[in-house]
Amino acid sequence: MGKVWIEEISDGLYVLRVDDDQTKYFEAMWDIPEGITYNAYLMKTGDAVVLFDAWKKTYEKEFIEALSSIVDPKEITHIVVHHMEPDHSGALPKVLELNGYKAQILGTTFVEKLIEAFYGIKVNFRPVKDGEEIKIGEKTFRFIHVPWLHWPDTMITYVIEDGIFFGGDVCGGYSIPPALFDDDEEVVQNYLPHVRKYIINVIGHYKKYIHQNIEKIKSFNLDLKLIAPAHGLIWRKNPAKIIEFYEQVGRGIPTKGKVLVVYSSMYGFVEKAVSVAVDEVKKLGYNPVVYKFTDTERANISDILGDVPDSEAIIIGTATYEADIFPMMRFTLDEILDKANYEKPVLVLTTFGWGGIAGKKIESLFSKTKFNVIETMEIKGLLQKGLEKKVREGVGKLLGIK
Ligand code: FEO
Numbered sequence: 001m002g003k004v005w006i007e008e009i010s011d012g013l014y015v016l017r018v019d020d021d022q023t024k025y026f027e028a029m030w031d032i033p034e035g036i037t038y039n040a041y042l043m044k045t046g047d048a049v050v051l052f053d054a055w056k057k058t059y060e061k062e063f064i065e066a067l068s069s070i071v072d073p074k075e076i077t078h079i080v081v082h083h084m085e086p087d088h089s090g091a092l093p094k095v096l097e098l099n100g101y102k103a104q105i106l107g108t109t110f111v112e113k114l115i116e117a118f119y120g121i122k123v124n125f126r127p128v129k130d131g132e133e134i135k136i137g138e139k140t141f142r143f144i145h146v147p148w149l150h151w152p153d154t155m156i157t158y159v160i161e162d163g164i165f166f167g168g169d170v171c172g173g174y175s176i177p178p179a180l181f182d183d184d185e186e187v188v189q190n191y192l193p194h195v196r197k198y199i200i201n202v203i204g205h206y207k208k209y210i211h212q213n214i215e216k217i218k219s220f221n222l223d224l225k226l227i228a229p230a231h232g233l234i235w236r237k238n239p240a241k242i243i244e245f246y247e248q249v250g251r252g253i254p255t256k257g258k259v260l261v262v263y264s265s266m267y268g269f270v271e272k273a274v275s276v277a278v279d280e281v282k283k284l285g286y287n288p289v290v291y292k293f294t295d296t297e298r299a300n301i302s303d304i305l306g307d308v309p310d311s312e313a314i315i316i317g318t319a320t321y322e323a324d325i326f327p328m329m330r331f332t333l334d335e336i337l338d339k340a341n342y343e344k345p346v347l348v349l350t351t352f353g354w355g356g357i358a359g360k361k362i363e364s365l366f367s368k369t370k371f372n373v374i375e376t377m378e379i380k381g382l383l384q385k386g387l388e389k390k391v392r393e394g395v396g397k398l399l400g401i402k
Contacts (some may be wrong), residue, residue: 030302034175045137057090073098081107082168110153148206163225172231197306204339210250252342263317264293308340
């Protein structure tokens, strides 16, 4: 059981965070050895007690204990639901039961239907319109709909008097940061790669909405003093940084010199070709980030996805397998093309025994995307000495050097 954090982070505002080190596969899919946190918030303002989101049901007991250490759940007057995915709503039914179902639930119209669908309960629901401002206690809450970050139900809340932005999934990330806040630059730098991975794993399919919604948020000219997301670090030292980072990931802004290399190799033939390519990448002064599927190693597809957005170029290596792309690579490519579809150059290296199929299939897959396949090499068996030069030339073309 991970740590539970309960802290008053500004006057009358509390964070309730649990560090989930038990979930191995987020959404039963994405490897997260780094863990994840669920952050809920409680605000006492005038006569009102407002809860923002909850935790996953796994931590229901711990959530009720944490909440009850600040306030009797009966006293909660409002619950703002930013997003109904059960990693944030799982503990809500218990809160409502203890509350006597009196609290008014605020959310987009989707929320009422989803609460009933997921938990079979009817609630005192107040739908909020996009951009609507509602006075609660002594504060003014502005609700901004941000559909598809992560579901169509998703919204954020901005507290006008305090410049506080409750983001739900927006501005969140994977991992269990060793602090609540972004105060320490080293903590931030260690955390950001997990944010990139989270964005692509979880909302990559809806990537175009990242830019749209960030533009929308910016159009409100919010005076952001604190960004309080439902996962990961809270941003108070530099709130603009996480907004900018989301935008960069959405646009696929590269880190200088980063080349992503992903390959599968059953018996070392692909590995030989890829090792020449990697050697050339290094010789040309670039930094290869390598993932492989072999008989001794299996990359996490979730990590691979996280390294696509900021790569300058990508090298794919695979064998033909049963007249198709090697299955692990085919699944990896499907996910990359669906969730991390960017305008980036790609070099494809494939090997075959008696018939080269994988290269053509990969080209066909990529032809429907933003990626640009610079060259596809289909190699019969082991890369022979004479072909090394061709692989090195392919890398040069990929990087726009030769
Ligand atoms: Fe953190 Fe989409 O739930």
